[in-house]
Amino acid sequence: MATITDDQFFDPTVETMPRAELEKLQEARILQLVPYVYERSPLVRDLWEQHGVTPDDIKSLADFKAKVPFMDKDTIRAYRDKHNDPYGGLACVSAPHLRGVGFTSGTTGDPTPLPRPEDNAVVNGLKRELWQIGVRANDKFAYMLFSFRDGLNADRWMDCGMIPVAVQHSPLEIPYLVKISREHRPKALFMISTPIIMGLDAYQKKSGDDLREAFSSIQGVVFGGEPMSPNLRKIVEGWGLEIFELSSLGDLATAMECKAHDGMHTWEDIALIEHLDPNDNIEMPDGSRGELVVTALTDDVAPFIRYRTDDLISFTRQPCTCGRTHGRMKPVGRKGDEMLIGGRSVLPIDIFPFIGDFPETRSGLFQMIRPQREMDALRLRVGFDPDELHDDEAALCERISSKLQSELNIPITVELMSNEALLKLGPPNKIPRVSKS
Amino acid sequence: MSQITQTTLSPIAVGRYLNVDGEKTSLPYSLMEVDRSRRAILRVLNTFHFRTGANILITSLFDEGAHMMPFERAVMTYGMVAASADSTPWDAKRVESIVRMFALSGAAGISGDVLDGLAQLGFKPEELFDGMKVWARPDAYERLKAFPNLDVYRWMEIGPAVAVECSQGAGAHIDRFEWNVEEIDGEVVLTNRLNRCVEFKNYHTGLKAKVHNGGCDCGNPDPRIIPA
Numbered sequence: 170m171a172t173i174t175d176d177q178f179f180d181p182t183v184e185t186m187p188r189a190e191l192e193k194l195q196e197a198r199i200l201q202l203v204p205y206v207y208e209r210s211p212l213v214r215d216l217w218e219q220h221g222v223t224p225d226d227i228k229s230l231a232d233f234k235a236k237v238p239f240m241d242k243d244t245i246r247a248y249r250d251k252h253n254d255p256y257g258g259l260a261c262v263s264a265p266h267l268r269g270v271g272f273t274s275g276t277t278g279d280p281t282p283l284p285r286p287e288d289n290a291v292v293n294g295l296k297r298e299l300w301q302i303g304v305r306a307n308d309k310f311a312y313m314l315f316s317f318r319d320g321l322n323a324d325r326w327m328d329c330g331m332i333p334v335a336v337q338h339s340p341l342e343i344p345y346l347v348k349i350s351r352e353h354r355p356k357a358l359f360m361i362s363t364p365i366i367m368g369l370d371a372y373q374k375k376s377g378d379d380l381r382e383a384f385s386s387i388q389g390v391v392f393g394g395e396p397m398s399p400n401l402r403k404i405v406e407g408w409g410l411e412i413f414e415l416s417s418l419g420d421l422a423t424a425m426e427c428k429a430h431d432g433m434h435t436w437e438d439i440a441l442i443e444h445l446d447p448n449d450n451i452e453m454p455d456g457s458r459g460e461l462v463v464t465a466l467t468d469d470v471a472p473f474i475r476y477r478t479d480d481l482i483s484f485t486r487q488p489c490t491c492g493r494t495h496g497r498m499k500p501v502g503r504k505g506d507e508m509l510i511g512g513r514s515v516l517p518i519d520i521f522p523f524i525g526d527f528p529e530t531r532s533g534l535f536q537m538i539r540p541q542r543e544m545d546a547l548r549l550r551v552g553f554d555p556d557e558l559h560d561d562e563a564a565l566c567e568r569i570s571s572k573l574q575s576e577l578n579i580p581i582t583v584e585l586m587s588n589e590a591l592l593k594l595g596p597p598n599k600i601p602r603v604s605k606s
Numbered sequence: 607m608s609q610i611t612q613t614t615l616s617p618i619a620v621g622r623y624l625n626v627d628g629e630k631t632s633l634p635y636s637l638m639e640v641d642r643s644r645r646a647i648l649r650v651l652n653t654f655h656f657r658t659g660a661n662i663l664i665t666s667l668f669d670e671g672a673h674m675m676p677f678e679r680a681v682m683t684y685g686m687v688a689a690s691a692d693s694t695p696w697d698a699k700r701v702e703s704i705v706r707m708f709a710l711s712g713a714a715g716i717s718g719d720v721l722d723g724l725a726q727l728g729f730k731p732e733e734l735f736d737g738m739k740v741w742a743r744p745d746a747y748e749r750l751k752a753f754p755n756l757d758v759y760r761w762m763e764i765g766p767a768v769a770v771e772c773s774q775g776a777g778a779h780i781d782r783f784e785w786n787v788e789e790i791d792g793e794v795v796l797t798n799r800l801n802r803c804v805e806f807k808n809y810h811t812g813l814k815a816k817v818h819n820g821g822c823d824c825g826n827p828d829p830r831i832i833p834a
Contacts, residue, residue, distance in 0.1 A: 255707040264659045265685035269678070270708075272690070272700060279703050282689075309620065317668045318700065320690040321675040323619035324637060334620040334632065335669040345622075345630050352632060353620060 177492065179300035179329065183438050184493045188486065191494065195441055196230040198466040203227045203237075205261065206474055212248045212258025213474055216240060234443065239450075239462065241477040242281065259471040260284050267470055271319035273420055283420060284471040285320060290422050292325040293467075294436045295359070298425045299331060301491070302357045302389035302413065306330025310357040311346065311387075313338045313365070315394070340368030347372070347383045354386035360393050360415060364592060366401050367532050369408075380408045391415050391425065395602065396500070396518050398533030400525035416500045418442075419463040419478040424498055429490045432483075432497030439467050442496055443475070444484040447504050456485045458501055479504045481516075506603040509543045510579040517602040520549070523576050529553040529565055534591050536604045546580035549573070550604070552591035615639070617803045621672030623766045626812035633766055634803040635672040639784075642800070643676035643768060644683065646781035646828065651680055653773040653824040654739060658685030660711035663704050665693035665720055673768045677714060677761075686711070693743075698723025702734065710738050715761055718745035732756060741770060744833060762831065764794055765811040766804070769831050774823045777816075777830025787829045789817040794831060 178184045186194070204224040206213045217223065220238040227233050245257035252258065260267060268287055272280035304310050312323070312333035323333050334353050336346050343365070349355070361369075373380050384390075390405060393415035405412055415425040416433055422440050424433035435442050443462035444453050453459030461480045465472035481501040488494045502516030509515075517537060525533040534552030551569055558565065566583045573581050594600055617634035625631045656662075662681045666674040681688045689708055691700040693715050701720055704710070713735055721731055732753040741761035742750050750758045759771035760778040767785055769778035780787055786797040794813040798806050814834040821827050 264687045265682070267687055268682045269688040269690065270661075270704075272704075275700060275703070279707075280700055282707065307616075312619075312668075314668055316692050316697065317666050317670075318690050318692060318697070320664070320688060321666070321668075321671050321678050323621075323671045323675065324640065327618050327637065332617055332619060332634075335622070335671055337667050337669045349620070349632055 177301070179297045184297060184495070186438070186494055188494060191437055192230060194438055195466060198438075199230055199233050199441065199464070200227070202464075202466065202472065202474075203233065205469065206472060209261035210259055210471070210474075211252070211254070212240065212245065215248065215258065216244065233464075234452075235450075237475050239475045239477050240473065241479065245281065255282050256284055256471060257281070259473070261472070262470055269320045274315070274318075280318070281420075283319070286468060286470040288467070289322055289325045290439050290465065290467050291319075292322055294422045294439055295425075296326070296329045296331070297436070298391075298413070298415075298423075298427075298434075299357050299359065300329070301427050302391075302411075304331050304356040304388075307332065308356045309334050309353045310359055311336055311350065311353075311355040312359055313346070313361065315360075315362070338362070338365065340364050343368045343372045347378060347380070350383045350387070356386060356388050358384070358387050358390040358410070360391040361405070362392070362394050363401060363533060366392075366404055367588070370404050384408050384410060389413050393417075393423075396521045398521050398525040400531045401533055404531075416498070417480075419461060419473060419476055419480070421463055421465045421468065421473055421476075427489060427491040427493065431489065432485065432499050434489065434493055435484075435496045435498055437495045440464065441466055442484070442498075444482065444496075444498075447481065453484070455487065456483065458483050460504060461498065481507075503603075506537070506539070507542065508537060508539055508547065510547045511545060513577075513579055515547060515577065515579065519577060520573070523573055524551065524569075526572060527565065527568060528559070529557040530569065531557075532588050534588055534600060536591070536594070536600065536602060538606065539603050540605055546582055547577075549581060549583050550586055550591065551583055552588040553585050554588055615801050615803050619671055622669050623672065624763065625765070626810060630669075633672050636803050639672070639802055640676050640679065642784055643781060644679045646779070646784065647677050647680040647768075647770055648683060649826045649828065650770045650772045650779050650824075651684055653826065654712075656684060656686060656711055660686045661689055661708045662686050663689050663691065663701065663708075663710050663713040665691050665697075665701060665713070665715040665717065667693055670763075672766070673763050674715060676768065677770065681714075693717040693720050695719045695723030695726065698727055698729070702727065702729050705734050712739040712741070714741040715743060716740055716746050716750070717743045718749065721746050721749055760831075760833075762813075762833075764813050764831065765796060765809055766802075766806055767796055771830075772822060772824040772826055776822055776824075777818055777832040779822070779826055779828040779830055782828045787817055787831075789815070792816075792834060 207224045249257040269285040271283040309332045313336045390410045391413050413426045418424050424435045441464040444459040447460040461478045461482045482498040484498045486496045524535050536550040538548035570581045570583045615636040618637045620634045622630045623633045678688050689704045740758045762769045762778050769780040771778045788795040794811045796809045816832045818830040
């Protein structure tokens with residue numbers, strides 16, 4: 170049996186499990202979950218009764234995929250509002266089994282409560298990810314979650330021996346991050362965002378501090394929350410850091426790149442992943458784009474069951490060259506963010522590669538204005554650094570629109586806003602890339 | 607002679623404390639320290655006679671694990687549910703949303719930043735926090751105390767230690783088993799009595815306060831701190 174000192178994988182039994190065994194494990198967990206949630210989750214009971222489904226109808230994984238109805242954010246919110254239940258009918262237990270409540274970011278409205286069990290599925294997946302970066306027992310890593318809104322979980326790392334060094338995720342904390350990097354020599358930095366990179370870049374320019382030296386113990390840095398623009402990537406790589414991109418797996422876990430950098434590993438023992446036609450219950454072909462639909466396999470407090478995430482991904486179950494067997498995804502965007510400009514599909518991911526091409530817009534900040542799905546021209550709000558402006562705003566607008574129009578072949582109008590003002594439009598460290606107005 | 611003369615505590619994490627100049631200083635801490643502090647905070651929570659299943663809002667920052675995790679775990683030990691939000695101005699919307707969605711019995715770690723954020727959004731603390739126990743940080747305590755309808759108590763970071771006020775509202779209790787607490791020239795000075803990841807001997811916290819020893823009317827003999 171593998172031991173915790175084995176090098177490549179934190180949990181080799183699970184991470185490299187052959188597909189047939191993995192599906193057997195999923196089926197066992199699903200068949201335990203089905204009667205449990207039907208008995209305990211008011212939303213599941215309500216939804217399944219509306220569709221005439223009972224646990225007796227589900228005898229296999231195939232039955233589950235064919236018969237169990239979907240839920241989505243709107244279903245949960247509707248149940249919450251109708252029944253005055255903050256958990257939206259998802260909670261299967263009450264305190265003390267229910268320990269706490271975390272929340273989604275609230276980018277698009279009231280934050281959605283995420284009831285928390287004693288165990289933490291997100292951290293369980295992240296242990297595997299930090300291990301593959303190179304963090305081992307007794308090693309430290311800089312721990313910069315976006316917020317405290319999921320509660321305190323530093324003790325959840327105990328069973329892998331990794332030691333989180335907590336740093337507040339804020340550009341104001343940059344000097345402290347640099348200080349603890351020299352003091353504690355972390356092996357990884359989890360995680361950074363666009364505002365943190367901009368803050369580090371500005372700190373380096375202003376102070377003359379050598380970030381390559383300060384971060385020399387770090388074997389990998391995790392970037393998440395949105396796609397990374399080529400310019401930000403260049404800045405981070407300039408500090409000698411290998412970047413691993415991370416995305417949410419429908420708020421129940423995360424998915425992250427390995428050293429092969431060919432898609433983010435979804436943990437299919439933690440979440441049942443379905444990759445479906447965005448408008449139907451049809452499995453999309455391997456490697457194609459589809460909607461991510463998840464079922465929580467290890468959460469007995471408030472599991473999502475066939476939750477349509479609204480996230481469009483390309484997805485493959487081909488084993489990775491790193492040796493792991495779980496499916497890999499590449500986020501494309503949110504279904505609800507898609508715009509049709511003159512009939513052509515446009516998502517924020519189409520803008521990211523080009524938006525930072527000018528010195529004034531290196532931060533890569535922008536918003537697509539989406540009053541409705543179909544428009545004749547794309548309206549873009551673009552963040553810029555006034556200190557870098559070398560002609561005038563009208564000329565910068567012209568340069569940006571010409572570049573994007575030639576790359577995307579659609580009509581575009583650009584309005585400028587300073588980076589500072591644009592960052593204030595959303596929750597901290599995250600701006601909505603699509604806005605109604 | 608015994609081969610084992612001293613053991614060293616392994617940290618589970620590194621938090622931070624504010625040194626006497628108010629600067630962040632990293633603070634490795636162990637699970638034993640968290641658990642001892644949790645027990646001390648339970649002695650305080652016990653004086654409020656909360657009911658299992660009650661909801662408590664905890665506002666904190668991600669790097670405050672060494673100080674706030676014991677409070678969060680004490681809430682959970684009590685069988686209550688901890689709902690979390692950042693203690694920053696820009697997370698005030700979440701605070702309001704939690705107050706609106708959940709029937710709260712208490713709110714802990716409320717800071718001046720939280721109050722500023724609520725004010726910017728047009729929310730009134732005297733309405734939001736009405737009917738619950740509120741543990742306020744020093745920069746929010748007097749502001750909330752000004753509202754006679756609110757039930758306000760102290761939540762204080764004192765260097766590496768934490769102090770929490772009981773139902774009697776007669777000073778914030780600090781764990782007497784963990785810390786030797788002295789008042790020297792009106793300043794709180796701490797010395798750890800048990801093994802910790804980081805030792806603090808005669809540590810001058812910079813906090814000007816009265817230290818009250820002896821029993822409190824709540825029945826908890828832990829010393830009480832009342833800021834000057």
